[in-house]
Amino acid sequence: MSESIQELKNVLEAALLTSPEPLSLDDMQRLFESRMERATLRMLLDELRGDWQPRTLDLLQVASGWRFQAKPQYAPFIARLTPERPQRYSRAVMETLAIIAYKQPVTRGDIEEIRGVAVNQNVMRTLQERGWIDIVGQREVPGRPSLYATTKTFLDDLNLRSLQELPPLQTLAQQEIKLEI
Template identity: 75%
Template sequence: MQEPENTTEMKRVLEAALLTCSEPLSLDDMLKLFAGRMERATLRMLLDELRADWQTGTLELVQVASGWRFQARAEYAPFIARLTPDRPQRYSRALMETLAIIAYRQPVTRGDIEEVRGVMVNPNIMRQLLERHWIDVVGQREVPGRPSLYATTRTFLDDFNLRTLSELPAMDDFQHPELQLDLQPHTPESPSMN
């Protein structure tokens, strides 16, 4: 196929790339599709058009921290989950509390986490978070012992369908037990094409 000549053809190229890539595509990645012949503003316009085109379909185009991706709409998750006989990974309350503390107060040390939670942090929880690439060591605090400082990663943002940390639910939402927060990780068993 020759280089796309109009915005309709360019939109089709974008759509094909987004539907077939296993990872979110950044704007820079998408610009490579057009050999430098497209402006960022045009690319954003085409992404907005694609998002609108898919608004009534079973898939949606979403932006996460690493870029853009297609994923199945949430209402189809129970059906898609039937394709994988393995149970989706469940995370303990302690792990999710630890992750929330890191996300909202980063960078933090294990001591900071223990102070907030009121209990010692299980080393396996920190190991799981590091192995899942949801957190990373971003430095050491300049105090005796130089404890590691932890912060969330782009993978955390991508897996929770967030573009930035500012999209996290407000801390006030956690103070009201009648509010059910639906912050769940995006896993292979959850609705996604990738």
């Protein structure tokens, strides 16, 4: 590699700052002509994260890759640029999403059994349109009902790398969670 460490970090920084979506390690490897080892790329990302520590942005790893994001203390100021009210979701939507996130893959029948009420098709449509859930297959029983699971978009929107980072179910039961994204 003929480029200096600083030049490599500058290339990564420019790509990450200008990308509208998180960049995967594979995406970032394509930035460079010569093959870069994933370990080297991770080391550069860790250094870049450290470089930005005292600044206004954090370099985060989420499910679909890496992205820069404003530090939480700046969110109220940035929200003034887009004064739209955040989307609010009904209790039914949030309960359904929680069931899918913690019990996936599940069918509508599974969700109805857990919630004790029928799942309105609009609830499922809302979650699919938001990109938080998707059909991942069919259960091998009569009628072959669709199986639902969360998506990388769901994880990205919650700044999670994997489902293992979800808070324990007991924590959610003890407090009412309001998801405003």
